[in-house]
Amino acid sequence: MRTIKNSPLTRKLSNFVALTEVELAVLARLHKRRRTFEAGRDLVHQGQSEQAAYILASGWVCSYKTQTDGSRQIVDFQIPGDFLGLRSVLLHTSDHSIEPIMEIQAIEVVVDDLLEAFAQTPRLATAILWAVSRDEAMVVEHLVNIGRRDAGERMAHFLLELGVRLTQVGMATKMGYTCPLTQYHLADTLGLSAVHVNRVLRQLREKGLLTFQSGQVVFDDYDGLVTLAGFDPTYLDQAGPLLKQ
Amino acid sequence: MRTIKNSPLTRKLSNFVALTEVELAVLARLHKRRRTFEAGRDLVHQGQSEQAAYILASGWVCSYKTQTDGSRQIVDFQIPGDFLGLRSVLLHTSDHSIEPIMEIQAIEVVVDDLLEAFAQTPRLATAILWAVSRDEAMVVEHLVNIGRRDAGERMAHFLLELGVRLTQVGMATKMGYTCPLTQYHLADTLGLSAVHVNRVLRQLREKGLLTFQSGQVVFDDYDGLVTLAGFDPTYLDQAGPLLKQ
């Protein structure tokens, strides 16, 4: 049976703040309607001013921005336990869109409930501040990835990072993982054209580093990839609770 | 006389949460030693595990990451009122370095005091959560800038954004502003080579759009720049307090 104690969000927050029974109860009251969204249809749309945020329960989504010329930049992917649209709610306006990669389930959280919960249990606010900071650290790493690495390094770095994140929730190993992303998703994530993504994947495969085919990422030479990408997973590490009970 | 009530940080946080006298008092107790740092010498160094965060009181700093091959990516610039190193403190490790562009003054904040303050006044935690979210929105916009715009558009967008931020603190107008950044800073910010930065600045000047010489940014054609860059300052807007007294 799935309870509040083993939800992905609780598991994630517990890495930072050891939550008490009272805090778990407050967290439980946040869980409102569970909603299902189909692949490809936007959950939140750029420019919209939203009332609710969500906690992702199952599936993958991507958050992205589109420009007037039609090009888009994927900012990040979210996996179960991650917040969706929290920034939009806090800043009173959505500066980005959120699209499910597959059919997903998400739990709606009303913003007033969340702010009320902070008042009741400040440690929960601290835990969420930590979660937001970790998200920012990932965006920063993407920025470095796009700004200062060539196409091959970008691809290797991105797929390694995704591997580490999925490993943390039991969905990947150092051997590889199942990955529903298309080459178009990769292109929009890495700031490349879809055609070039295809070539880069071929080069990595021919060098014996990694194979990404039929929705499966296989690390043929994990250490070689780490070296190529200059991958340092420190920014993803969970160093253990900062606040004790 | 400079009091807690008109410090840049208070001014910034007040945009989100109307702070009470009690909360202002808690904020005041956070203000510890005021320290001066010279230009070019790192305030926080990548990999270091820091005890303290800072609030920038005067001057500009940049936060950046360096890679093993020596290239660096500037993630963002901070101006007075911004937090420095908050993420490092929350995540228990510094994933980036912070370098003063000029001589700066910063106020040291001990992390335990900050977490203690959250417990006393949860609304302060909410205000800081908002500030962190706004920082993230800026990093996201930089990501789009580097991922999906060409060199000229990037330069225009960056200098326009900086203009808006400086205007919010009274240090710029639509005419232009004083800017201490070198072409190397711009290159490391925009993911370009310093040589190409120089060419791009020349092209913008020859097109009558903007002049950046001798530490002065002059907008020769503001609207033209906005069009070129596809600049939409929504993500920088301060929509007014979400939490009332």
Place this chain on the structure above:
DNA sequence: CGACAAGTTGAAAATGATCAACATCAGTGG
């Protein structure tokens, strides 16, 4: 089967990087 999304490949064009040289200016010490 037909339609459509996704993946693959080649050739030409564009964008930006690298290398190298030189200019300008402020500070420094003889």
Place this chain on the structure above:
DNA sequence: CCACTGATGTTGATCATTTTCAACTTGTCG
């Protein structure tokens, strides 16, 4: 007062990476 130095800015020539355009393949689903 001047030569020297280092940081910054400027320009040209060449090279590498990545994009664009176009065609074609493969697989899936009705």
